[in-house]
Amino acid sequence: MAKRSDASAGTPATVALAAAGVPYVPRAYEHDPRAAAFGLEAAEKLGVEPERVFKTLLASVDGGLVVGIVPVAEQLDLKALAQAVGGKRAEMADPALAERKTGYVVGGISPIGQKTALPTVLDETAILFETILVSGGRRGFDLELAPDELLRVTSGRYAPIARSR
Template sequence: MARRSDASAGTPATVALVRAGVPFTVHAYEHDPRAVAYGMEAAEKLGLDPAAVFKTLLANVDGGLVVGIVPVALQLDLKALATAVGGKRAEMAEPALAERKTGYVVGGISPIGQKTALPTVLDESAILCETIFVSGGRRGLDLELAPDDLLAVTGGRYAPIARAR
């Protein structure tokens, strides 16, 4: 997988990957401002299997923020996320708080290059993929990389944190 150097794609996520020497590919698409399911929009516009496209969600686990990364066609299992980080109770973080802590806008929150380093958990289904797609730091921009590389650059771990809708 080749790194793509594209000035228009420069985000904190791409900068962090380049700095870490992690191979990745940038995939841009025309974001529809009317879209409500940003991850499914990415899968559709890029012609990808939704099982390989992951969304980045923030949850409050026992008073601390945690990043949960799950396939776009599934939901984050809050109880499983709490368990994965040794917590008891989790609830979705307020969008404004997620934006402040990550430095990204909702629908473009990347698990990479966030303003505040947070505990990160990637759904174990990613193990089945050679590469996965995550937000590149803005709507209409996804990054393709190996799941192990994503965990290496975020200090994250695998756990079963996704469930069917």
Template sequence: MAKRADASAGTPATAALARAGIAFSTHAYEHDPRAAAYGLEAAEKLGLDPARVFKTLLASVDGELAVAIVPVALQLDLKALAHALGAKRAEMADPALAARKTGYVVGGISPIGQKTALPTVLDESAILHETIYVSGGRRGLDLGIAPDDLLAVTGGRYAAIARSRASSG
């Protein structure tokens, strides 16, 4: 059963999940504006394993925006994302463009309920977990959701798109 989000937690993401009848849980925390990494901050403040907390990134893939969802402790492998989408090239999207196209602020971009539906790829490591946590649509709010449900509501797919921070380049 979907947990009813209270009015203060209402975002386009929670509204989209409620409309779709998808079960989710809300997890609010006090966001520190000085935090260097929003996703790692969420994992720490919510007491969650960083492997279960995923960040939402926007990339320009052959000139078109796409959503990549990877664990907060890892990095997006842009070549792998391009390959997953049958493209030649991917680069990180301009943060201002990402905010404008999704309707969310950077650091609070949810993969759910975006203004424009975009191709979405979830790192395959998500299948190891019954529940993963993604941004709820504002800084200081994460949503717990089953990975398959996340893909159902976003029209996304699984692919190996994350890499460790140590293996750059």
């Protein structure tokens, strides 16, 4: 996969990937502000199966923020996320806090290039795919990259943190 630069798509995520030498493909689409599920919208508009498109969610685990990355058609299993980072209790983070700590807006939070480096866990189903898509740092912009490269650039780990709706 070739690394492409897209000047119009420069985000902290693309800057971080370029600095780390991580190959990625920028994938932009026309975001509909009325869309209720940003990840499912991305899968549909980019013509990618939803299992390969992952959403970035922030949770508070024992008082500290943790990033959980799961397929867009699934839910984050908060108990499994807490276990994955050695915690006991997890709850979804306040959206305003998530925006402050990451530097991104809800619906466009990328796991890459966040203002504050946070523990990151990627659902283990990502290993089934050569590449996955995650938010590129704004609504209507995703990044396609290898899951191992995503974990390398975020210092993350795999764990079974998704559950069916």
